[in-house]
Amino acid sequence: MIVCKAEFWSGPNGLLFRLIRRPKHIRAHVLYVAPLFEEANRTRHVFTRSALAVYNFGYQSYIYDPIGTGDSQGTLAEVSLAMWQQELLAQIIDIKSSSQLPIVLCVAASGALLLTAEIVNAVTGMQLWHPEFDGGKFVRQFKRLALAQDMMKPEKSQQSLTQPYADIVGYTMKNQLLVDLAHQSISHLFTNITRLITKVVWFELYHQQHEPLALVRKKQQDQFTSYYNQLQIEDLIDNKPWQANELLEAKALIVATSHCLAELLDD
Amino acid sequence: MNNIQDVSVVLSQILSQIMPSYPAEFWQADTALFGAIAEFDSMSIVNLIGEIEDGFDIVIADEDIEAEHFSTVASLAELVLGLVQANTSES
Numbered sequence: 001m002i003v004c005k006a007e008f009w010s011g012p013n014g015l016l017f018r019l020i021r022r023p024k025h026i027r028a029h030v031l032y033v034a035p036l037f038e039e040a041n042r043t044r045h046v047f048t049r050s051a052l053a054v055y056n057f058g059y060q061s062y063i064y065d066p067i068g069t070g071d072s073q074g075t076l077a078e079v080s081l082a083m084w085q086q087e088l089l090a091q092i093i094d095i096k097s098s099s100q101l102p103i104v105l106c107v108a109a110s111g112a113l114l115l116t117a118e119i120v121n122a123v124t125g126m127q128l129w130h131p132e133f134d135g136g137k138f139v140r141q142f143k144r145l146a147l148a149q150d151m152m153k154p155e156k157s158q159q160s161l162t163q164p165y166a167d168i169v170g171y172t173m174k175n176q177l178l179v180d181l182a183h184q185s186i187s188h189l190f191t192n193i194t195r196l197i198t199k200v201v202w203f204e205l206y207h208q209q210h211e212p213l214a215l216v217r218k219k220q221q222d223q224f225t226s227y228y229n230q231l232q233i234e235d236l237i238d239n240k241p242w243q244a245n246e247l248l249e250a251k252a253l254i255v256a257t258s259h260c261l262a263e264l265l266d267d
Numbered sequence: 268m269n270n271i272q273d274v275s276v277v278l279s280q281i282l283s284q285i286m287p288s289y290p291a292e293f294w295q296a297d298t299a300l301f302g303a304i305a306e307f308d309s310m311s312i313v314n315l316i317g318e319i320e321d322g323f324d325i326v327i328a329d330e331d332i333e334a335e336h337f338s339t340v341a342s343l344a345e346l347v348l349g350l351v352q353a354n355t356s357e358s
Binding site for chain 1: 301308324
């Protein structure tokens with residue numbers, strides 16, 4: 001039987017709700033980093049499936065709600081990007097303080113915008129699930145949620161970056177959070193990394209076979225590779241994790257993730 | 268890609284990927300989208316915009332995120348074709 005423990009972990013900015021699955025013989029740790037906002041809830045199901053799949057290899061898994069979201073302490077309106085980055089790093093340091101075993105991050109989509117040089121080089125491996133490193137594009141898309149919702153309403157909502165807070169599809173947050181996220185990019189991530197010591201696998205998801213890689217995705221991959229030529233890119237035909245559900249599974253991604261995590265233990 | 272039929276075909280493929288619960292043949296030029304399909308919510312619209320931008324290498328302006336452009340596959344194809352042609356003439 002799989003042992004799953006729910007806890008409130010005392011992070012640098014408040015209590016984080018975490019689900020920890022701890023096998024009897026732990027061989028490594030995997031920490032799941034969710035995408036931001038709406039996609040976070042939709043990805044939870046795939047994180048759970050992946051955590052269950054790697055449990056038998058001896059991976060202790062951590063799935064958490066960032067501060068100000070889900071069941072963790074605080075509200076989104078109080079959150080800054082730095083707080084989310086601090087708590088991610090703090091969890092890695094906390095695991096390291098009591099274990100010498102490898103630590104791997106599984107980062108989904110816009111969760112990549114939380115990565116810093118310090119975080120990346122603190123872990124043994126990193127699996128990127130169709131990552132979004134273009135903060136500007138992400139924020140543009142997020143704001144479009146409000147525009148798309150306005151299409152359904154007779155009156156348009158007014159949003160301005162000069163106001164301290166933004167209200168987008170029910171999420172109230174500091175405008176500064178969006179400004180900071182918009183500044184995130186691959187070049188920004190690698191600014192302070194002189195040597196990447198982390199093994200990185202990039203899973204690019206396609207809807208169907210022979211689908212061409214979109215130009216904007218290729219640019220991101222090329223840019224990452226220009227900083228880190230050991231990048232392993234794996235193309236998968238599968239549903240995006242945030243579009244998957246009980247009926248629409250992301251099976252190929254879960255299998256590939258498990259395979260790579262198992263390989264890491266053999267290295 | 269410079270005609271409305273070709274753009275409609277690609278849009279139908281994208282819609283089929285975003286909303287796979289509908290059979291591929293459901294997506295035709297005259298298929299009504301906004302206000303007609305329950306799953307066509309704000310998240311789907313934004314996903315669709317993202318896929319269109321990536322696939323056609325265009326940018327859809329905020330002003331163009333209007334119900335009239337998203338009413339049918341054909342109306343969306345007209346918007347996309349206009350942006351593709353504007354892109355081509357610029358480069």
